[in-house]
Amino acid sequence: MGLYKYRPLSSNFEIRVINLCTEQDDLRFGQGPVHCKIEHVVLESCQLTEEARSGKPVKGFDGSWLSPTVRDVKINTDEAALNDLWPRTLSEIVSGTESLEIRDGDLPWRYVWGDYVALSYAWGDPTATHEIYVDGIRMRVTANLEAALRELRSHSRIQQGFRLWIDALCINQEDLKERAHQVTRMKDIYASAWNIAIWLGPEADDSDLAMTAMQYLSLRSKDLDPLRNVYHRVDKAIVDFKPIFYWRYSTVKRLMRRAVFRALYHLLERPYWRRLWILQEVALGCQNMPVICGTKCIPLDDIYQALEVIRIDGAELGNFIIRDVRGRNAMIKSWYRTRGDNYGISEKLWERPTEIIEGQIPVQRSKSVLYGGIFGALLLGREAFASDQRDRVYGILGLPSLSDIIKITPDYTLTPSQTFITFSRALYAGGDLNGLRLVASPVPAIGTRYLKLAMFSRPRSPKFVHNPRVISxxxxxxxxxxxxxxxxxxNPAFPLPRPGNLYPSTKPASKPVFDSNGVLMTVRGVLFDTVSSLSAFHATESESSYPFNGRSRDSIYGGHSATNEAIWRTLVVNMTQSGEEAPDTYNSILSPKLWDLGIGGVTRKLFGLSDFYWRNKRLRLFDRTLDVVISGRRSLKQKFLGVSENDTLRFPGNDQSGREAVMWAMRLLAWRRLVTTDGGYIGLVPAATKAGDHIVVVQGCDVPLVLRQDDECFRALGECYVHGIMSGEVLKMVEHRSVAMVDITLC
Structure with missing residues (x-):
């Protein structure tokens, strides 16, 4: 990055730290170019001061950052006044700053050489660089890092003398051997830091407004109704001639103006949240980590509490945040238009930052049903950005859920493919096979041009559809x-939720066995069932043979009523978004009105239940088609009046619980096939699945897998949900010897 020549590190415990020059050193360092010095220090217990060893207070003992922080929020509960003031200026609602007085200035340091703060940030565009001075030598760094250093030199703790550890400056990036060694020490470096400062970037896109809004939502999160002064829903019965015709009109009145939602969007879309290395950096921090954006600073816990408010009502509040920047229909764009990256137009915008923060230890407040444990760590790393593909593996080795399990040494002389094989073998060696759920199986072609009128669900089958394009x-x-x-x-499909209490992990009785060539892996499992009938995975799937109906099978669930329950529970994988078992009220998902026409504000273009219905009406679900399951056996008069056997179901269009159920079902069904099996089960499988593929329960994997036989071995296609075998039922069958555990070789 410049002409600076690094002095080699002399021992395994030695690191470099940055002494950032501030106005406390010389008034000229308060403005102008950034000046700093590199120092070599040792992170060993022998370097601790006597006070630190004896547990006496040292500088920064209370963990406070003591920098200009958005604090003392005064909430105006008058909605009219809030509507007027909130968008125009926040100074009338949020005011005051934390005291800058340092009360521990006379205390000793933790180490004999001082103490340090680790910086968590995104490198930024490598072509956009600025000059700084390191030991008096000009050096080019990314513009984002230069902006961070320029801001940090005005913060009290840095002026007090706390050093900085910054990967781009403290590691000789040109020395691959040193780089690999320092990567193995990243966990210790961040864990040993006095604090970790998060730098989101310079002020832009009303980031000051967004930071204050985060503080406001954080305080609101403690209310019984945290969204009271954000928006409220208005439901009006426009036409009410029951039982023939009934129309409810639902609208939402905002109490915040668009500037706030736009500012929040841009803050959450910043590259920082998608950087790979921040996963372990944040996980090793604490709740009061300072989050700095421009000149504003708030504790990380305030960010988390605000994100929780958004996550509670992502279907409405989250939609406001996205559509005010990306357009009204942003959250319903087709996958091919996003080129496979839907971060900025989906729930991931607030869910990913939340899950990153929940990676901290101990996680007693986590409400995630998706992330957590080994699989959660793999998912977060899978969705992150890294300039070096090998860092996708090395960057998550320090995460708490992986650090004690995977013992590999970063080696940048290996190719990415060699690195992935080495990592997978180390991952599975302990018996946890949840990595098999991340198989990148192909997704067939869909038509990208079609006829779809506003009030009618089109297209049906591949009619009026052309311009096919393979998704993956x-x-x-x-x-x-x-x-x-x-x-x-x-794979574009939303990962199946974390098993939790509903789907207990299958305890591995034996570890997998690898062949000498590193190509085959043999595991223990049950070849439980085979796929028989499959739906189309998308309304415009190009293959006209779908839905595919295999031989008719009887349902193992019982009569029509029990089978209907199995169907709607399958559509939501028998869970709510918060992780509880799906309540009986979720049966409203089978409302014929919903499947016929959808619900305004809920149906997402070609991912709505109505679109799935029109494409898959002929899908046989045991002794009935999907059309009969949803609409029932109706006379001409009943069809004309819109009455069916399912009309006792509550129509979920205008209540929060119903809307959540519909959104959850659509999210899980997207890019998957609804299938029945030869054994009479129903489930959701990857889009790559074909008739005859095997449903397999593998020891060490939390959910069943779909495998395809290839001569004497099997190829993994991905995870699946099969209703009735997700709570350990197959293991009980093995105990009763109704099914057998066998060796399964994966290739």
């Missing part, structure tokens, strides 16, 4: 199917 070809590298490829695009 899967992994293009010559890798075994059991290897997690971190370079190829991930």
């Amino acid at each position: 070809v899967g992994c293009v590298h010559v890798l075994p199917s059991w290897v997690v490829c971190w370079s190829c695009a991930q």
Whole structure:
């Protein structure tokens, strides 16, 4: 990055730290170019001061950052006044700053050489660089890092003398051996830091407004109704001639103006939240980590509490945040238009930052049903950005859920493919096979041009559809199917929720066995069932043979009523978004009105239940088609009046619980096939699945997998949900010897 020549590190415990020059050193350093010095220090207990060893207070003992912080929020509960003041200026609602007085100035340092703060940030555009001075020598760094240093030199703790550890400056990036060694020490470096400062970037896109809004929502999160002064819903019965015709009109009145929502969007879309290395950096921090954006600073916990408010009502509040920047229909754009990256137009905008923060230890407040444990760590790393593909593996080794399990040494002389194989073998060696759920199986072509009128669900089958485009070809590298490829695009389907209490992990009785060539992996499992009938995975799937109906099978769930329950529970994988078992009220998902026409404000273009219905009406679900399951056996008069056997179901269009159920079902159904099996089960499987593929329960994997037989071995296609075998039922069958545990070789 410049002409600076690094002095080699002399021991395994030695690191470099940055002494940032501030106006406390010389008034000329308060403005102008950034000046700093590199110092070599040792992180060993022998370097601790006597006070630190004896547990006496040292500088920064209370963990406070003591920088200009958005604090003392005064909430105006008058909605009219809030509507007037909130968008124009926040100074009338949020005011005051934290005291800058340092009360521990006379205390000793933790180490004999001082103490340090680790910086968590995104490198930024490598072509946009600025000059700084390191030991008096000009050096070019990314513009984002230069802006961080320029801001940090005005913060009290840095002026007090706390050093900085910054990867781009403290590691000789040109020395691959040193780089690999320092990567193995990243966990210790961040864990040993006095604090970790998060730098989101310079002020832009009303970031000051967004930071204050985060503080406001954080305080609101403690209210019984945190959204009271954000918006409220208005439901009006326009036409009410029951039972023949009934129309409710629903609208939402905002109490915040668009400037706030736009500012929040841009703050959450910043590159920082998608950087790979921040996963372990944030996980090793604490709740009061300072989050700095421009000149504003708030504790990380305030960011978390605000994101929780958004996550509670992502279907409405989250939609406001996205559509005010990306357009009214942003959250319903087709996958091909996003080129596989839907971060800025989906729930991931607020869910990913939340899950990153929940990676901290101990996680007693986590409400995630998706992330957590080994699989959660893999998911977060899979969705992150890294300039070096090998860092997708090395960057998550320090995460708490992986650090004690995977013992590999970063080696930048290996190719990415070799790195992925090495990582997968180390991951599975302990018996946890949840990495198989991340298989990047192909997704067939869909038509990208079609006829779809506003009030009618089109297209039906592939009629009026053309311009087919393959969504994902899967992994293009010559890798075994059991290897997690971190370079190829991930499958677009939303990952199945974390098993939690509903789906207990299958305890591995034996570890997998690898062949001498590193191509085959043999595991223990049950070849439980095979796929029989499959739906189309998308309304415009180009293959006209879908829905595909295999041989008719009887439902193992019982009569029509029990089978209907199995169907709607499958559509929501028998869970709510918060992780509880799906309540009986979720049966409203089978309302015929919903499947016929959808619900305004809920149906997402070609991902709505109505679109799935029109494409898959002929899908046989045991002894009935989907059309009969939803609409029932109706006379001409009943069809004309819109009456069916399911009309006792509550129509979920205008209540929060119903809307959540519909949104959740659509999210899980997208890019998956609804299937029945030869054994009479119903489930959701990857789009790559075909008739005859095997449903397999593998020891060490929390959910069943779909495998395809290839001569004497099997290729993994991905995870699946099969209703009735998700709570350990197959293990009980093994105990009763109704099914057998066998060796399964994956290739």
